[in-house]
Amino acid sequence: MRDVAIVGVGSTQFGRAQWSLLKMMCEASNDAIVDAGIGERKIDAVYVANMGASRNNRMAGLSSGLVDRMNLYPHTVSETIENGPASGASAIKHGVHSVASGYCDLVLVCGGERMQEVNNFEATEFVSYLSHRYAEYPYGVTLPSLAGMFTRLYMERYGVEARHLAMVAIKNHLNGAKNKKAHLRIPITMEGILTGPDALNNNPWIAEPLRFFDCCPVSDGSSAVLLAPAEMVKEFKKTPVLIAGMGQATDSQAVQDRPDPTELTAVRMAAERAFAMAKLTPKDIDVAELHDAFTILEIVESEECGFFKKGEGHKALERGETQIGGKLPINPSGGLKSRGHPVGNTGVSQIVELVLQLRGEAGDYQVPKQPKHGFAVNFGGFGNNVVATVLKRGV
Amino acid sequence: MRDVAIVGVGSTQFGRAQWSLLKMMCEASNDAIVDAGIGERKIDAVYVANMGASRNNRMAGLSSGLVDRMNLYPHTVSETIENGPASGASAIKHGVHSVASGYCDLVLVCGGERMQEVNNFEATEFVSYLSHRYAEYPYGVTLPSLAGMFTRLYMERYGVEARHLAMVAIKNHLNGAKNKKAHLRIPITMEGILTGPDALNNNPWIAEPLRFFDCCPVSDGSSAVLLAPAEMVKEFKKTPVLIAGMGQATDSQAVQDRPDPTELTAVRMAAERAFAMAKLTPKDIDVAELHDAFTILEIVESEECGFFKKGEGHKALERGETQIGGKLPINPSGGLKSRGHPVGNTGVSQIVELVLQLRGEAGDYQVPKQPKHGFAVNFGGFGNNVVATVLKRGV
Numbered sequence: 143m144r145d146v147a148i149v150g151v152g153s154t155q156f157g158r159a160q161w162s163l164l165k166m167m168c169e170a171s172n173d174a175i176v177d178a179g180i181g182e183r184k185i186d187a188v189y190v191a192n193m194g195a196s197r198n199n200r201m202a203g204l205s206s207g208l209v210d211r212m213n214l215y216p217h218t219v220s221e222t223i224e225n226g227p228a229s230g231a232s233a234i235k236h237g238v239h240s241v242a243s244g245y246c247d248l249v250l251v252c253g254g255e256r257m258q259e260v261n262n263f264e265a266t267e268f269v270s271y272l273s274h275r276y277a278e279y280p281y282g283v284t285l286p287s288l289a290g291m292f293t294r295l296y297m298e299r300y301g302v303e304a305r306h307l308a309m310v311a312i313k314n315h316l317n318g319a320k321n322k323k324a325h326l327r328i329p330i331t332m333e334g335i336l337t338g339p340d341a342l343n344n345n346p347w348i349a350e351p352l353r354f355f356d357c358c359p360v361s362d363g364s365s366a367v368l369l370a371p372a373e374m375v376k377e378f379k380k381t382p383v384l385i386a387g388m389g390q391a392t393d394s395q396a397v398q399d400r401p402d403p404t405e406l407t408a409v410r411m412a413a414e415r416a417f418a419m420a421k422l423t424p425k426d427i428d429v430a431e432l433h434d435a436f437t438i439l440e441i442v443e444s445e446e447c448g449f450f451k452k453g454e455g456h457k458a459l460e461r462g463e464t465q466i467g468g469k470l471p472i473n474p475s476g477g478l479k480s481r482g483h484p485v486g487n488t489g490v491s492q493i494v495e496l497v498l499q500l501r502g503e504a505g506d507y508q509v510p511k512q513p514k515h516g517f518a519v520n521f522g523g524f525g526n527n528v529v530a531t532v533l534k535r536g537v
Numbered sequence: 538m539r540d541v542a543i544v545g546v547g548s549t550q551f552g553r554a555q556w557s558l559l560k561m562m563c564e565a566s567n568d569a570i571v572d573a574g575i576g577e578r579k580i581d582a583v584y585v586a587n588m589g590a591s592r593n594n595r596m597a598g599l600s601s602g603l604v605d606r607m608n609l610y611p612h613t614v615s616e617t618i619e620n621g622p623a624s625g626a627s628a629i630k631h632g633v634h635s636v637a638s639g640y641c642d643l644v645l646v647c648g649g650e651r652m653q654e655v656n657n658f659e660a661t662e663f664v665s666y667l668s669h670r671y672a673e674y675p676y677g678v679t680l681p682s683l684a685g686m687f688t689r690l691y692m693e694r695y696g697v698e699a700r701h702l703a704m705v706a707i708k709n710h711l712n713g714a715k716n717k718k719a720h721l722r723i724p725i726t727m728e729g730i731l732t733g734p735d736a737l738n739n740n741p742w743i744a745e746p747l748r749f750f751d752c753c754p755v756s757d758g759s760s761a762v763l764l765a766p767a768e769m770v771k772e773f774k775k776t777p778v779l780i781a782g783m784g785q786a787t788d789s790q791a792v793q794d795r796p797d798p799t800e801l802t803a804v805r806m807a808a809e810r811a812f813a814m815a816k817l818t819p820k821d822i823d824v825a826e827l828h829d830a831f832t833i834l835e836i837v838e839s840e841e842c843g844f845f846k847k848g849e850g851h852k853a854l855e856r857g858e859t860q861i862g863g864k865l866p867i868n869p870s871g872g873l874k875s876r877g878h879p880v881g882n883t884g885v886s887q888i889v890e891l892v893l894q895l896r897g898e899a900g901d902y903q904v905p906k907q908p909k910h911g912f913a914v915n916f917g918g919f920g921n922n923v924v925a926t927v928l929k930r931g932v
Contacts, residue, residue, distance in 0.1 A: 143638050143640070193591070194591060196589060196592045196619075196663070197591045197592040200670075200674075201666050202589075202621055202663070202664070203619075203621035203666075203790075203922065205619075205620065205922070206620070206667075206917060206921045207669075207670070209922070210789055215786075215789060215803070215921070216786045216787050216788060216806050217786075219785040219786065220787065221618050221630075221631065222620065223616050223617070224597070224599075224600075224619060225615070226598035235616075236635075238640075239634045239635045239638045240631075242638040242639070243538050243634045244538045245538070245637065268591070268597070269597070271598075272597045272598045274605075275557070275595075275596060275602070279595075391610075391612075392604045392605075392609070392611055392612075392615065393610050393611060394605055394610060395601055395602055407611055411611050522598055526598070526605065527600070527601040
């Protein structure tokens, strides 16, 4: 089995895209190719991470479309990989297997999602297709409503308060404001969204106890990474980043099937598997991108992944440990909350952001003392198919 | 790189399913697991081949749903692989890479499609999402209309006649009538569909020169294969079948971009790559399952894959060489034409059928002199992303 490294990254602006899905994906892909400097080398495969093109964009065979637009036929082969909102990390995993096996040398993994072709109600309906077909969906369950119930239980059991949820949003908006590619570059304050006289107007309920600013936006965007065998990294321009560990695990699809619905078992197990493969521990991690589709998730994931004890994530947050400059910066890019959440793409964008951090190229939101180890959690469904990744600067 | 073998296969009835998509997929998957006899061994990954669940069945994260229904969480991880109507072979390819790399031992690949939740007009519209977004789709192009234009050109250039197209349908319906799991078990005759007084009633135009019986049906169905490293095959019950070669290639998405639209370059290149990996030639193949979504495709693929010279496939067909008992039996299972075409599943079902042939378990449609080498072509879009597979009995 060969080790696999990331030799190039690229990303579009996140937000309401002016361009078609394929044009966005071409932009991110070309950026990754130029970033790596591949010269005359051929790309053996393109794996696309996407969740909704056949429903929201009326496009099937999206990966073949990308190969066509990038003029990579006939040599380059392709597939689309879907694992709900964890599609991005899953597509990278498939790229890793293809390179590790020796079947491919260069694999381009491109995530892309263009949500604006449907309205926000339709987008929420589409995402609710992730819920259990008989146990959840017919009762009108949506992902925000599941997250609301989960949050209430967590608040009651562990003493998490509304202000802690707001702190996640404030931190991530502050970070995202410094990230030129983020969707919501709007600094927000505790007074504005929670304690001030206009708070309820500014920040209405979505699924109580979750408010507007506890939920990530519906975004368009595309990101890409170029994978190569570790033995080839010297042929490329930039500092390589090793995929030191990848772990994945599953959980029941219906949340009501879980013995304790406040446990995110698949997150814990995916992280343990990723750390075991990397032969590292949570203490070794210098920067993390967690899947904060809802503010509560950043807190709980920071516990399940072993960075803080169960029930203490919100205390570490309150102490400022997860800010840029803190002990373990979480979501310096702005996270899903501010950078945005083009669902099928998100896992790729998390890895792109970590690579920029490990290379010291994150600019205004660079974590101090150029980090060596990065960590990401990409969360599918309501935690029923989760992928964790450990990255290491150098090979 | 480890060699990879198929140690178990399973399949549902094809046609109009009485059950939900996930129930069908469970049935095929369980059959494959029982067929292999895995005992206490764990399945490391489930890769699902599906094209339309998020649009036609309102289900995203389908692979996670299957892991849930089969009660395989938390250990077993999963993704859905989409490559249009070539999704099935593509999902098997990803399984091969995961096992070959050493990341996984047992990988279950399950294809499934349930088309009946939309009507036939909607199904044709959905499949047309494979066409080029700007060069084809807005002009009302559908896959049958592309196939019609392709057929006309081929007939004019190579002397293929309507009766040759009908011969493909007649042969495949005759074969499928013997396959208990086939969708259309209706023997048809030249008189009934082409030369008789009721032919136009029985067999109306779809996209001239293609008639009703030149097009595959819209089917529901699921098939599954269980993959394992070749070094482990002795642990399972059945004769193992080695995945001796897999090849894939791409072409322009818009057919009008091709220098010669009668050439299926990606089919030719995918076959060449598969044969090169297997260190075999077309002469070594004893039985083939080709992607006869339209009758013309079986003829042209039989040429592009090297079984017959360009422009001579219809002559071999006329001589009976592709019948069960002929020199190279093609589509003894009935093919897409009669067995059916649940789009995302088809590539898996082709491999299941070949495994049955190589094991000598195909019953009434068994090819004589138990074949040793099988070959499949799974065709995505209008030939813009094609996967070819060479199978070999034993490891």
